[in-house]
Amino acid sequence: MSTVEFNQMLVNNAEFLKPFAITLTRDSEAAKDLFQETLFRALANKDKYSVGTNIKAWLYTIMRNIFINNYRRKVKQNTIFDSTPNDFLINQTQSVVANNAESNLRLKDIQEAIHNLPQIFRNPFLLYFDGFKYHEIADMLSEPLGTIKSRIHFARKLLKTQIERH
Structure with a gap:
C-alpha cells in the first residue's frame, strides 16, 4: 500500500x-490532543498496518492504548491539581517555633502513668514497648500467650x- 493510499484511508476514517x-x-481539549496523538502514531507506524485489516479497529486500538498509557502515567506521577487561590500565603512572614516544654511535660505525664501501672501490667507492657513480640514476652515471663496479650491490652x-x- 502506498503512502498516498494509506493517508487517504486514514483521512476517510479519522x-x-x-x-x-x-x-x-x-x-473536549483532552479529546483533541488524544485525537492528534492517535493520528500521529498511526502515520508514524503505517508500516505496521497490515493491508486488509480493519483500519477503524486499528485506529481505535491505538487511541485506547495511548489513553491507557497516559492515564497510568498520571496515576504514577500522582499529580494533584490545586486550583484554589493561594492569597493567604502572600503576606505570611510568621515562623513556627516548636514548644519543647509542652512536649516534655506530656512525656513526663506518660512516663508517670506507665510507672503507676500495677506491676502485673507494667512489665509486659514495657517489654512490648521495647519491641518484643507477644510470644517472646510470654516465654520471658513464663506466662500463657493469651494472658500476655490481655495484660498489655489492659x-x-x-x-x-x-x-x-491530665
Whole structure:
C-alpha cells in the first residue's frame, strides 16, 4: 500500500475517532490532543498496518492504548491539581517555633502513668514497648500467650484513661 493510499484511508476514517476520544477523556481539549496523538502514531507506524485489516479497529486500538498509557502515567506521577487561590500565603512572614516544654511535660505525664501501672501490667507492657513480640514476652515471663496479650491490652486501656485525665 502506498503512502498516498494509506493517508487517504486514514483521512476517510479519522472522523470516527473524535466521539471515541470524547468518550474516553470526557474533556473536549483532552479529546483533541488524544485525537492528534492517535493520528500521529498511526502515520508514524503505517508500516505496521497490515493491508486488509480493519483500519477503524486499528485506529481505535491505538487511541485506547495511548489513553491507557497516559492515564497510568498520571496515576504514577500522582499529580494533584490545586486550583484554589493561594492569597493567604502572600503576606505570611510568621515562623513556627516548636514548644519543647509542652512536649516534655506530656512525656513526663506518660512516663508517670506507665510507672503507676500495677506491676502485673507494667512489665509486659514495657517489654512490648521495647519491641518484643507477644510470644517472646510470654516465654520471658513464663506466662500463657493469651494472658500476655490481655495484660498489655489492659495496660493500654489504663494508660489511656490516666493520660486523658491530665
